Amino acid sequence: MATQFIHELRFADLPQDVRHAARIALLDTLGVAAAATRTESSRIARDHAAALFGAGTAAASLLFDGRRVSPAGAAFAAASTIDAVDGHDGWRPSKGHAGCHVIPAALAMCEAEAIEAGEELLLQTVIGYEIGCRVAAVQHATVPEYHASGSWGAVGTAAVGARALGLNAAQTREALGIGEYHGPRSQMLRVTTTPTMVKDSSGWGAMVGVASAYLARDGFTGAPAVTVEAPEAAEWFSSLGSRWIMTEQYIKPYPTCRWSHAPIRAALELAAEHGLTHRDIARVEVRSFREVLTLATARPRTTDEAQYSVPFPVAAALVRGKVGPDEIDGDILRDPEVLRLSKGMRLVEDPDCSAAYPARRVAQVAFELTDGRRVESPMTEPLGDPERALTEAQIREKFRSYAAPVAGARRTGALEQALMAVESESVPGLLALLTPPPAMAAAAE
Known part of the structure; x- marks a missing residue:
């Protein structure tokens, strides 16, 4: 077969x-x-x-x-x-x-x-x-x-x-x-x-x-x-x-381990619901399935450690309002406010979340606020699954935001057009867009 x-x-x-x-x-x-x-x-x-x-x-x-x-x-x-x-x-x-x-x-x-x-x-x-x-x-x-x-x-x-x-x-x-x-x-x-x-x-x-x-x-x-x-x-x-x-297939909205996506979404939505900024939050708690507890690196030294972490990208999301390539590498790895939230974050296994994995990747986030209150999100699943699919427009925007800094806007646009009609394109034509090094692409802009 x-x-x-x-x-x-x-x-x-x-x-x-x-x-x-x-x-x-x-x-x-x-x-x-x-x-x-x-x-x-x-x-x-x-x-x-x-x-x-x-x-x-x-x-x-x-x-x-x-x-x-x-x-x-x-x-x-x-x-x-x-x-x-x-x-x-x-x-x-x-x-x-x-x-x-x-x-x-x-x-x-x-x-x-x-x-x-x-x-x-x-x-x-x-x-x-x-x-x-x-x-x-x-x-x-x-x-x-x-x-x-x-x-x-x-x-x-x-x-x-x-x-x-x-x-x-x-x-x-x-x-x-x-x-x-x-x-x-x-x-x-x-x-x-x-x-x-x-x-x-x-x-x-x-x-x-x-x-x-x-x-x-x-x-x-x-x-x-x-x-x-x-x-x-x-x-x-x-x-x-x-x-x-x-x-x-699911399409990721964030460049981190999929296990961190439900906590990131829950944290962003909880902050928006209550009109909170990162300065209002004293401590974050994440409840999720057992495997999430292995992603415990709170002070990453490298982008690999930042990507395989729950505390760091959740903290980065709360401080910057988003998680993209710039939130998992570079100066943000030393950002004191991101590190404050990340190092203080608590990861807890939830038995129901563990029982649902891997068919569902569920998480709940709670904030302990600086004024003494505690607020909690509902149980949340990540965006990008077929049931909660990103729109084509969102996926295309992700492509542009990831590719353009390397390939240049003109080449990125040509690639987007070619890949979305790939059956009508030639492989050599695609490779002509995919293989020049970034310096050559930048010079051609």
């Missing part, structure tokens, strides 16, 4: 809402990629790819950079870059993110294999999401440890690679098995507790998946992929082509 879906899916098979969701995913993810090129993590990943993943008979470009490397190296660097600013989409049952590895892999494979049709880029994106998210659901149901997105993303990107290379059914089966076996089974709760640049292992998942497809083409074996072929997987994979997980 999976192999047939990978190779036989055609653009005409995609319902209109699936096409639209894929366009939105490309736009949102590549906006995050642009913003993330300003991070030290992205610089290191791109330099690493240029040094150690040299271009051979197949080559692809580093996004917002232009240097040529192997397709596995390009996928690694772009996925690591997107992971560097935690603003990309996700799917609740996966407890993670498909786009940050699928989209870099699809772009790298299309460029390396001279695939020019934008329709095919969109199809590979849908294939990667549909396969990868199903693998995630099976993995979470059958494996006790909570692994980062790259662990199952390696299988989704192997599916993208198999499609791009035109592998036969036997080779595709091997590619999925290689990707599953070598996918990084990284301990997600380790990095939420002690945040570093390793994040969701998306770079490694993308690299493994792309390499797996090329290995399978050359005769390397690795089947079966248990998360695709085990009896427990049948229920998920039987719905390929009828249930479109592509349309079930």
Whole structure:
């Protein structure tokens, strides 16, 4: 079933809402990629790819950079870059993110294999999401440890690679098995507790998946992929082509771990309801599900620590009224008022919230005010889920605000237009907008 879906899916098979969701995913993810090129993590990943993943008979470009490397190296660097600013989409049952590895892999494979049709880029994106998210659901149901997105993303990107290379059914089966076996089974709760640049292992998942497809083409074996072929997987994979997980993704309004989004929303709405500023608040309490308590870094030293925190972005939201890329890096990490609220914040597990996770990510926020009063929010869920979707206008504005500081207003506008009509564009045309380094884009403005 999976192999047939990978190779036989055609653009005409995609319902209109699936096409639209894929366009939105490309736009949102590549906006995050642009913003993330300003991070030290992205610089290191791109330099690493240029040094150690040299271009051979197949080559692809580093996004917002232009240097040529192997397709596995390009996928690694772009996925690591997107992971560097935690603003990309996700799917609740996966407890993670498909786009940050699928989209870099699809772009790298299309460029390396001279695939020019934008329709095919969109199809590979849908294939990667549909396969990868199903693998995630099976993995979470059958494996006790909570692994980062790259662990199952390696299988989704192997599916993208198999499609791009035109592998036969036997080779595709091997590619999925290689990707599953070598996918990084990284301990997600380790990095939420002690945040570093390793994040969701998306770079490694993308690299493994792309390499797996090329290995399978050359005769390397690795089947079966248990998360695709085990009896427990049948229920998920039987719905390929009828249930479109592509349309079930959430879009993040803030560039932080999704677990912090309900507290941020609750805090902003509670302050607005009572006409409060941060100066009126003596202390903040957050009640939520158990995993939120691992995001306890109150005085982050790096952007990674700020993104994998609940106290810091909630405090930043109360002080600045918003949370964007500038609220998770730079001078704000030393802002005394943000740090006052962050260091004094109390995180409490709520049993009902824990029971609802991961289907729902619920939080309640309370303020102890300087005048002695206590005010509380209702139980709150994050914006951006399908039930509380951001509007297309909001998503486009997010893209512009993330991409324009790096790519320039003119190039950002051209990218927005091209990505929202990707099936009518050429991949080389898109890459011409995605690959020049920021200095060249700024000079062209």
